Amino acid sequence: MSSSPLVLIIDDERNLVRSLELALKGAGIETRGAYDGASGLRLAGEIRPDAVLLDLRLPDASGLEVLETLRKSFPGCPVIMISAHGDTRAAVQCVKAGASDYLTKPFDLDELVHLIGTTIERGRLDDEIAYRRSIGASESVIVGEHPAIARLRELVARVAASNARTVLLLGASGTGKGVIARALHQASGRVDGPFVEVNCASLPEQLLEAELFGAEKGAYTGAGQRRAGLIALAHHGTLFLDEIGELAPALQAKLLAFLESHNYRPLGSTREASADVRVIAATNRDLSREVSDGRFRADLYYRLNVVPIEIAALKDRGADLFLLTAHFAERFAREEGCAPIRIGSAARALFAAHGWPGNVRELRNLIERLTILHPGVEIGAQHLPPEFARPVDAAAPVELPGRLAAAERDLVLEALARTRGRKGLAAQTLGISRHALKRRLKRLRLV
Template sequence: MSDIHVLIVDDEEALVRSLSYALRGEGMRISTAGSGEAALELLAEETTGIDIVLLDLGLPGIDGLATLDGIRQLHARLPVIMISAHGDTRAAVQAVKSGATDYLTKPFELDDLLATITSTLSLARCEEPAVAVSDELAAGLLGHSPAMSTLHAAVGRIARSSATRILLLGESGTGKTLVAQALHNHSGRGGQPFIEVNCAALPEQLIEAELFGSEKGAYTGAHQKRAGLVSQANGGTLFLDEIGELPLALQAKLLHFLENGSYRAVGANAASSADVRVVAATNRDLADDVQSGRFREDLFYRLNVITLDIPSLRERGEDVLLLAEHFARRQAVEEGVEPIRFLPDSAQALARHRWPGNVRELKNLVERLTILSPGQAISVAMLPSALQGLQIEPLVLGEQLELAERDLVTDALSRASGHKGLAASLLGISRHALKRRLHRLGLDRSTER
């Protein structure tokens, strides 16, 4: 992502310094402005060559929305990513509807920012949806493996399609959120809101109001009318993560919305509608949940039209080391240190590990190693014990089994004076099975007797 010129518009000097340092570490050029007025003055100069703007909502003087309007008058197609404080999500969504390309809520991780910059610029330049690895779909979905190449191609096709109900399947930590974001960014809805809902994180008694909104006085604590996340996502994408955790009572209401786009806010007399692409994700076997009565069969079949399987990390071969090095560079920037390096023995250990926590587990490991051993060459002895054992055990076990088998066969042949039929009887196997073992062990040149 080198040669990208980023303008950061924010009055928080510490944040600006931190962002500038991190993005320069990615090879970007940085300009800064502490107010909307200063940003517009800078952008009025035709020679600035700004590629993308990071714009804070809460600015002194003219605020972020007014600054956005000014930017649109100067440069109608210049990508703008709004940055909002925690709790200002609705204002950020309004900014997107007013012309911002995307938004981030403070505090955010560097990976999230880099992913948003990458996808925003890709969309702005009207590139093909990320089929090529260089587009990365989003940070964290890197990979040259066949599994990832297949995923990249599928995301590109589905993102461009008219499908509005998509189901993502995969183990925890495989990057389903990033895939959902990529499906949104590379679709015709990319300039509209992307709203994420974790169905497992919201209290059961509040999730309906969060999704569909509520009228004033609809329940205890509802002091004013509240727009739901479905309404906020209108025209864009609603990502329902952990859909398998959705309470049964609400599954029926979600099914109704998926069927015709109609819904009713809690306490409302009239129905509303929204045009939303719904991407749902789960690490559960929904078919089993249907059988056990935990998930509605009709909702399952409504969601199961377009399904995308996200590969586990252990299915991605050499991508493991590629991702490890990627995370090492990112974490080094965040810590202000040199990146760690993986020696051949530790690289082999990473490749052999089963990664039950998938990409999230690998990222956490790299973060821990970077903090504890900044800038060092990581040997297998510096890895957690679970990875150290896997580095040697498969090879040793295989060698031991082969040696034991060779000893048993040669001993049987010796006791049978080289007679293979008798040796097979001593071993309790057929003559043909013995011949196969002799061939595999390189012992088949013995004299037939």
């Protein structure tokens, strides 16, 4: 968890509250205690906890009444009910009323700490899903009209609707593999489940193993508590493994075993667990060459490569460059609360000539920076970073055909951008027929 979570404990047994506070503090979880329903509800309004531990029987109210009030006032806050009585009927009532779990006293403190950590993490994943939906899942929108992107969009729809348990995304760094992974999740039957992602190059081997598969308390140095892995958290959802080519050999074997059986064993555990997860892996490496060179397991490669999806580089997507530019300009203008930037003709020519080695990520970062620094401004050559400057050599011969072709390309791209890729309108803007525009697009290699 990225920040210390805060748990509210509502129980009239003061010694139990103190014991729980000490146990949770040792696990890096902050706590506040209340000894009756009224003070618990008042405290909940003041501190906005990440989770609540609530006793079923309180001196001034029933736990069910307090639970119902908490669910109405703080619908996103998970509530774990605790009781000294193993009453199955009461447990069912609590779950129906919205409790996330029900525990009977006495309970194992380590198990409780693990349950709270997992509950809070699942709550945060649910919040992330709700946030994605509230903004129209803009991070999963596939923008572009180039034939390669049209084919990609169709393939994503087919794969998302399938029962494929593994998908492999291939493309250079910055081409949008994360966007495609989210699009696959959003369009699938798993959309109500969590979307969990991890960069396989971001952690050392042992920590990554614990991150993926979970770990028992004391499984490695620094493992002060039992923790759920990302595979467990992605149950009924999607696990996105970015930079899969960086995975260490031992982890490659363990991942393969999970993909084959859907079972896994947390670090330090003697018991197996299972999870229903779609795994989307992504890489900018040539995995077939990695297999030939002995750096990546052939059996894992074949298991992942059941449904490969290749993503084109930005430089090969023609007029999509300016469609994406407009998309990002509008998006960041909304986020900053300002008018969108406009790309002037000089900057547009430099955009068209730029190689975009960082692909869509480079373009997105540039548009965000320009929006922050020059809100609502028409962007000229002077606003662009140095790598966009094209030095002119006065002694160099003038290559008129090349210059004319570049100018024609810029005009066509600008017309397509202004009409959002609608070729009929773009042709009218240029004063030519639709068939003439198609011939130019083909000659200029924009399709």
